Amino acid sequence: MRFRSSVLVAAAAGVVAVTGCASTATTPGVSTTATAAAQQPAAPAGSGHGLCFDVNSDLARSALARLSPPPVGQWQAGESSDNPLSAGCNGVLSWMTANSTVNHPYTHILFFTNGTYLGTASTEPYMYTQITGKTRDSVTVTYHWIAAGEAMCCPAGGPSVVTLSLHGTKVVADGQFPPHN
Numbered sequence: 101m102r103f104r105s106s107v108l109v110a111a112a113a114g115v116v117a118v119t120g121c122a123s124t125a126t127t128p129g130v131s132t133t134a135t136a137a138a139q140q141p142a143a144p145a146g147s148g149h150g151l152c153f154d155v156n157s158d159l160a161r162s163a164l165a166r167l168s169p170p171p172v173g174q175w176q177a178g179e180s181s182d183n184p185l186s187a188g189c190n191g192v193l194s195w196m197t198a199n200s201t202v203n204h205p206y207t208h209i210l211f212f213t214n215g216t217y218l219g220t221a222s223t224e225p226y227m228y229t230q231i232t233g234k235t236r237d238s239v240t241v242t243y244h245w246i247a248a249g250e251a252m253c254c255p256a257g258g259p260s261v262v263t264l265s266l267h268g269t270k271v272v273a274d275g276q277f278p279p280h281n
Contacts, residue, residue: 144189145215153194153212155180160196163210163217170200170225178207183236189214193237193266200225204252209241211264211271218271221264224280228255238265243278 144152146159154160155177164175178197183189194212199205207229209221226243233240241264245257262275 143185146194146212147185147189147215150185151181152183152185152189152192153181153196155196159212159215159217160210163196163212164198166217167198167208167210167220170206173200173202173205175199175208176201179231181234181239191237191266193239193264193271195231195234195239197229197231198225204228209239209264211239211266213266213269216269218269221262221271221273222277226278226280228258232261233263238263240264245278 146153146157148154148157160177160180164177167175169175175198178199180196181192181194183192183194192213196210196212198208198210200207204227206225206227208225209229209231211218211221221239221241226245228244228246230242231239232242241262243258243260243262244255245260246252246255247257250256258278260276260278262273262277264271264273
């Protein structure tokens with residue numbers, strides 16, 4: 101497609117040169133938008149609905165299927181990053197949560213970049229996990245946990261805050277993950 105657009109532009113330029121037209125008007129049928137679109141990288145695998153990562157994509161379903169079963173329930177897709185394709189996807193840390201299907205779900209955070217699944221934030225899922233900040237290449241996660249004898253509704257443990265950042269094709273954690281109970 102890029103070759104055909106180049107040929108059309110070259111042919112249109114030749115017609116303007118041969119006719120001696122000094123006008124700066126655009127040539128009918130030749131679009132500068134097509135040239136700009138040809139220079140943008142292709143949308144990564146897993147993108148859709150105008151986003152760098154679509155939680156309904158085959159990439160998301162495949163990543164969910166790779167997770168070990170949760171302690172209770174089944175995994176289902178939760179919230180996800182919302183970086184627009186129009187801003188470019190190169191160097192973007194895309195993410196989604198996977199939540200177990202119970203009242204107080206276990207949560208895994210899955211990471212992606214450039215159409216590739218990178219893995220999870222932690223080896224084991226945690227309860228009371230919340231995305232509390234995000235940039236183009238990082239995600240901040242706040243964890244709470246239940247202390248001995250507490251009711252499931254009201255975890256007093258924490259908070260523990262971890263920022264996960266994309267470095268090339270690796271995700272690096274900065275902070276302390278909560279204890280496992």
